[in-house]
Amino acid sequence: MRRTLASTVLLAAVALAPPGAQAAAPAADTRVDVDVRAGLATVDSAALGVNHAIWDAQLGTPAVADLLKDAGVRMLRYPGGSYADIYHWRDHTAPGGYVAPNTDFDTFMAGAQRTGAEPMIIANYGTGTAQEAADWVRYANITKGYDATYWTIGNENYGNGHYGSAWEADEHADKSPKEYAATVLAYAQAMKAVDPTIKIGAVLTMPGNWPDAIVGAGDEGSWNQEVLTRAGAVIDFVDVHWYPGGSTPAETLTKPAQIQDAMHLLRQQISRYAGRDIAISMTETNVDIGRNTQPGALFLADVYSGLLAQGVFTVHWWNVHNGMGDVTTVAGHTDYDDFGLLSSGNCNADNSVCQPPLNTPFAPYHALSLMGDFARTGDRFIGAGTDNDLVSAHAVRRANGDVAVLLINKDPDAEHTVALNYHGFTPATGTPSVATFTNGADAVTTAPGGTAGAQTLAPYSITLVTLKPNAAGTAAPKAPARPTATVTDRTATISWPSAGSGLKYEVYRQNGGAAELLGETTGTSLTARNLEPGRRYTVNVLARDGAGRLSPASPPLTFTTGTPAGAACTVKFRNTNDWGNGFIGSIDITNNAASALNGWTLGFTWPTTWQSVSNGWNATWNSSGRTVRVTSDSALAAGASTSVGFVGSYSGPNVLPGVFTLNGTVCTSA
Incomplete structure (x- = not known):
């Protein structure tokens, strides 16, 4: 752990009591399956991110930088949301907005370096120029040697009035996605002429969120279609934001279930309109209810895990500091309606309610800290599933063979006892390490607790269980490369490059936390039959050697079967x-x-x-x-x-x- 823990908590092991015992431990009411054979995405070095904003006087201070480092933050976004489209880096001004002292680019970079985080810089599209952006690249990477790799062109530029709502500054006479795409091309050309190693990002909309799928007046397609068709050849990543809303905490906490479908649709759009794979960043997300209390924490853990498992390379919370809104009580605790991870230390208009002291962590900060311990650079997300809608499960496998399982109890009133089942992995006996963040707590607590097969989750809690393998790993075959597939309505012929001689291959279909074996072969292709027409499948290929040792899973392949040709x-x-x-x-x-x-x-x-x-x-x-x-x-x-x-x-x-x-x-x- 990176932090000094204020206290410890011991979770009771779930086991049948011996004869004559006074009371039995509670029976499991939730089944969780974890399958190392179902490989998902690998955690990027920039996975855990947060937004900084130039109106935040604490930006770059040692106290904040150290708090973010302790939470495992590895990417920081600057200069802050919609301010990016009015911000001019050279004179550090934002006409029409407030700029706090000591928030200039060099101060930001000093804080980022102290945190150990990469910068994600937003170039001014709304009121800036390609030359201004290119000069920023020159200053950052040539003059100062900051090696700033990631540069997004603008922020939420679809909110410029083209579709009706106008919150984003945009001085272009033409506010269409066609114009945005053309300007992205110009920015990319000018910026990469200075430093060809940088990566350029374009703003897209999240599938299912406004204005996704809307075709504006005079456009040939939606924002995403137009931008990807016209600028897809020159960009290195696409950037989306997600504020899914919800009128109650319970509704909000159902939204992470949409992530897999949203990412599937986004990748479909990228493939269809850009004609190639492009990386995805998620640089803003937050909740409408419980921003500083446990719903925000549970949402953060679920969303970061869900997005990273689907291959999003970085996920950012909005924001580090933001300030007080409407004060309410959520889940028994005061919520200040503050988008920030850390308290701004301010009071409401009549000083009747004040936040905790400046930089006091709110609940989502502690969830982010748990994520820093859970999803480490190079870890591989693996299949995890649950039969209880109020319990989410995510899992990773580490390079040393350990498996970490993140369990999220979204029930505000009741604990849930979880029976953990493992596939392709045998945990060591003994009591595992358990870290927990509970409703109203002011720190993550850790101690050995429960068993590898059973954990009891407190109401509204996040629990991280880390497990050692039963035996020290021996040299196993390397993971096969990503397979390809040729599909019909009811079959899929799955092929992959050879991973070596003398191997047998096993093909698994992902199915929650317990993958289904589709078949085995000593060749490098397998035809799966009796599939359902029009269904989406995700598969992995694993290699097994003559000693029975099983490789890690290949990168996942997702395909959709078709419909019969020549039907009635x-x-x-x-x-x-x-x-x-x-x-x-x-x-x-x-x-x-x-x-x-x-x-x-x-x-x-x-x-x-x-x-x-x-x-x-x-x-x-x-x-x-x-x-x-x-x-x-x-x-x-x-x-x-x-x-x-x-x-x-x-x-x-x-x-x-x-x-x-x-x-x-x-x-x-x-």
Whole structure:
């Protein structure tokens, strides 16, 4: 641990009491599976990030730098959100905004170096120029030798009024994504002419968040489509922000479940419009309720873990300091509605309520500190799943063979006893090391506790369990390289480069925390059969040598099966108009059979729980949970087509349905 712990806590082991004991330990009510065979992303050196802002007088101070270092922060963003689009680095001014003393770029860099963090610098798009940005690169990397690698062009520039809302400064006459993309090209050319080793980032929207999927007046596509199509060849990463909202803490804490679908959609957009893989950063996230109390802490741990597991290379909390808002009581504790990780030490207007002393850590800081112990540079996220919606589980495998499991109890009222099950890993006997942050605590506590197979989680808590392997590792085969796949509607032929001679390969499909073996082979390809049409699969390949030693998992491969070619029906689905939380869906149905249909039923299933049909037309629409049935008594002649439509609603990433049945037959999707 990097910190001095103020106190310790011992979690009770969950085991059956011996005969004659006075009381038995509680039985497990939650199952958690952890599978080292299900490999996810590797933790980047810049994984844990935080925002700094030039209106924060504590920016770069030794006290703050040391607190951030102690929490494991490895990237700091500057000069602060929307201020970036009014900030001029050379004279350290932000016309229309407040600039605190001692917050200039050199002061920021001194603090970053003391923290041990890389900078993420936002070049001024809204009121700046490509030359100004290039001069900043020259000063940073040539004059001062700061070796600042990551530079984003602007901040939330889709908020410039083009889609209606205007909070981001933008002096360009043309405020379209086309203009933003063209300017990104100019900035990238000018900045890389100074230092070709820097990485340039472009601003995108998070799938499922405004203005994702909205097509503005005069545009050919959405913001993401236009930017990626026009500037995708020159950028090195894309930058998104995520404030998912929620009217209650409980609703807020359901939002991390959207991460996997959101990242899938974002990568789909990148592949489709840029034609290549591009790295992803998440440089702002926070909650609407419980910003300084336990909901914010639980959200931070869940979101950082979820995003890093999906390959986002850095995740940043907004903000280090921010100041007091509306004071409320959340989960039994005072919440100051402060976006900051650390107290600003200020009071409300009439001085009736004051924050704790300056730089006192709020609850999310302690969650970030736990993340610093959990997700270390080079660790590999592995599969983890739970059967309880109120308990989240994440896991990593370290290079030395240790496995760390992060358990998040989102139940504010009750403890949950967890039975931990491991696949491809046997933990050592004895009591594991356990670090915990509980509701209202002012520090993370640590002590041996529970067992490798069972832990009891306090209400509204985060628990980190670190486990040694049962036996010292011996030289195992190297992990195979990332596989590729050729798919049909019901098969996938998965191929990979050879990892050496005399090996057998095992192909696993990820399935929560317990991967499913799809097959074994001594070759370098395997065909998985009996797959479901239109379903997303993620697989890993592992190598086993003649002594039975199993390699780490290959990098994950995600693919989606298609629909049958030449089916008796064809369905074409289109999203014809989208407004950010709803859309118009149009469905064209063609009867490819040789005979007419005397009445028909179209069926499909929403990919997520946050999508629904509001109303439909040209047929009778019925929904039950995620299942939708569209029926008509009208005849559909052989070779004939008909169309139906509906208004759809969504409150998360809008993953469109890809598989439709007509009278029970899977149709070809056009």
